[in-house]
Amino acid sequence: MKAVSLETYEIVIGLEVHTELLTNTKMFCGCANQPGAAPNSNVCPVCLGLPGSLPVINQRAVELTALTGLALNCSIEEFTRFDRKNYFYPDLMKGYQISQYQYPIARNGWIEIEHDGQRQRVGIRRVHLEEDTAKLTHRIDPATGRPYSLVDVNRAGVPLIEIVSEPDIHSAEQARLYLMELRSILQYLGVSTGNMEEGAFRCDANVSVRPIGSAELGVKVEVKNMNSFRAVFRALEYEAERQLAAIDRGESVTQETRGWSEDRGITVSQRTKEYAEDYRYFPEPDLPPLALTPQWTARIRMQLPELPSARRRRFVDQYGLSPYDAELLTASRATADYFEETVRLFDRPKTVANWMTGELFRLLNASGLGIESSKVSPPGLASLLKLIDEGTISIRAAKDVFERMFQTGESANQVVEALGLRQISDAAALEHLVDQAIASNPKSVEDYRAGKVQALGFLVGQVMKASRGKANPAVVNSLLRARLDAQQRD
Numbered sequence: 001m002k003a004v005s006l007e008t009y010e011i012v013i014g015l016e017v018h019t020e021l022l023t024n025t026k027m028f029c030g031c032a033n034q035p036g037a038a039p040n041s042n043v044c045p046v047c048l049g050l051p052g053s054l055p056v057i058n059q060r061a062v063e064l065t066a067l068t069g070l071a072l073n074c075s076i077e078e079f080t081r082f083d084r085k086n087y088f089y090p091d092l093m094k095g096y097q098i099s100q101y102q103y104p105i106a107r108n109g110w111i112e113i114e115h116d117g118q119r120q121r122v123g124i125r126r127v128h129l130e131e132d133t134a135k136l137t138h139r140i141d142p143a144t145g146r147p148y149s150l151v152d153v154n155r156a157g158v159p160l161i162e163i164v165s166e167p168d169i170h171s172a173e174q175a176r177l178y179l180m181e182l183r184s185i186l187q188y189l190g191v192s193t194g195n196m197e198e199g200a201f202r203c204d205a206n207v208s209v210r211p212i213g214s215a216e217l218g219v220k221v222e223v224k225n226m227n228s229f230r231a232v233f234r235a236l237e238y239e240a241e242r243q244l245a246a247i248d249r250g251e252s253v254t255q256e257t258r259g260w261s262e263d264r265g266i267t268v269s270q271r272t273k274e275y276a277e278d279y280r281y282f283p284e285p286d287l288p289p290l291a292l293t294p295q296w297t298a299r300i301r302m303q304l305p306e307l308p309s310a311r312r313r314r315f316v317d318q319y320g321l322s323p324y325d326a327e328l329l330t331a332s333r334a335t336a337d338y339f340e341e342t343v344r345l346f347d348r349p350k351t352v353a354n355w356m357t358g359e360l361f362r363l364l365n366a367s368g369l370g371i372e373s374s375k376v377s378p379p380g381l382a383s384l385l386k387l388i389d390e391g392t393i394s395i396r397a398a399k400d401v402f403e404r405m406f407q408t409g410e411s412a413n414q415v416v417e418a419l420g421l422r423q424i425s426d427a428a429a430l431e432h433l434v435d436q437a438i439a440s441n442p443k444s445v446e447d448y449r450a451g452k453v454q455a456l457g458f459l460v461g462q463v464m465k466a467s468r469g470k471a472n473p474a475v476v477n478s479l480l481r482a483r484l485d486a487q488q489r490d
């Protein structure tokens with residue numbers, strides 16, 4: 001594809017993120033909100049959409065939505081209301097979805113992202129609360145070859161928030177950074193698992209292109225079906241190029257919805273875009289509007305935890321970490337908590353950071369585990385680091401100890417004893433080996449005295465070998481020096 005248009009055109013992206021809230025119960029009924037439960041086990045007349053059943057608002061869901069709005073620097077509206085969004089689809093039990101249209105809970109916020117060393121704000125237009133739909137699974141009957149679909153109503157009525165950004169994003173990479181930051185904020189708040197592969201965090205994008213300098217937006221294409229951060233990145237890159245190529249050819253872009261096809265690496269037209277009026281929105285007659293008073297909002301604000309950006313800055317200031325390490329160690333709240341708990345027990349932040357970003361992350365990645373399931377706890381890591389610090393084990397041995405702790409859940413001391421790795425730091429125990437090394441390597445001794453410093457390294461190596469790696473090299477080093485220098489003076 002030609003890239004000519006990029007010089008005169010810019011890409012404009014707005015993102016809509018849907019995320020399921022971690023409430024105990026569903027949005028409008030008392031059914032458990034329990035992803036992974038047996039299909040259709042958490043259902044009742046309300047979430048099945050049976051006639052005559054009436055919804056009741058889940059207070060915690062409203063609180064979590066407001067909390068999210070506050071974390072995204074939004075203002076919380078004093079008047080908010082639910083609306084009916086009417087459409088027909090097999091996953092919609094009632095034939096309408098209870099959502100919010102004119103009066104969302106939160107508006108006018110922003111998220112800060114850092115791109116190419118530059119900080120940039122992406123506006124948040126609104127955060128509103130709605131209910132999730134049932135889940136459809138499409139299959140082919142192996143006997144007849146005919147397609148059929150299964151409905152799991154457990155997901156119907158699960159509280160869902162929609163977070164709509166302003167069209168402030170101008171590349172696939174910025175979109176990726178925005179989503180990473182947003183997900184991290186949601187996880188810190190504890191409002192969502194943020195798991196994209198499991199569908200708890202879903203993203204649609206509005207993509208258009210326009211001449212640089214133009215204030216008007218170009219024709220918008222909605223891109224759906226992106227199920228991972230990588231898919232979002234690839235889909236947006238593809239879609240922007242597709243639109244630019246169309247303009248290059250003198251064609252116009254059609255307003256439509258396109259689905260990302262992961263296998264083919266392209267977006268495919270699904271339907272021409274529906275308009276808001278097609279949904280015949282009207283105020284939900286079965287629910288009262290809500291008055292969110294400033295006092296109520298102030299109480300919610302008090303529940304705000306330290307957010308990722310603030311924690312990142314604090315890790316740099318308080319612990320002297322590099323911005324890069326601070327970023328890695330605050331990516332999730334669990335990781336940041338792990339770090340701080342370890343540092344409380346072993347007060348060498350940089351050493352802790354190195355072990356976490358090195359050995360711990362390596363083993364977690366290799367085993368596909370999250371830090372929450374690590375068999376090495378913060379006290380476990382701290383006690384290992386103390387053993388190194390006291391000279392009980394060498395750093396080299398510590399890596400083996402750590403790996404075994406990670407696999408078996410044994411304590412550092414248990415592994416050190418089991419593997420016989422306790423380092424010999426006692427000078428009296430090493431003197432004999434030092435004397436032996438000096439006696440059997442007269443050439444190296446001569447070289448050392450002639451000023452060849454590297455000869456000392458060889459002698460240290462001989463003692464290490466004789467101790468089968470258990471001697472403390474620093475102690476050996478100073479013993480050898482003392483002995484050789486003393487003999488020289490004689």
Ligand SMILES: [Zn+2]
Pocket residue numbers: 026029030031042043044045046047048157
């Ligand atoms: Zn229910």
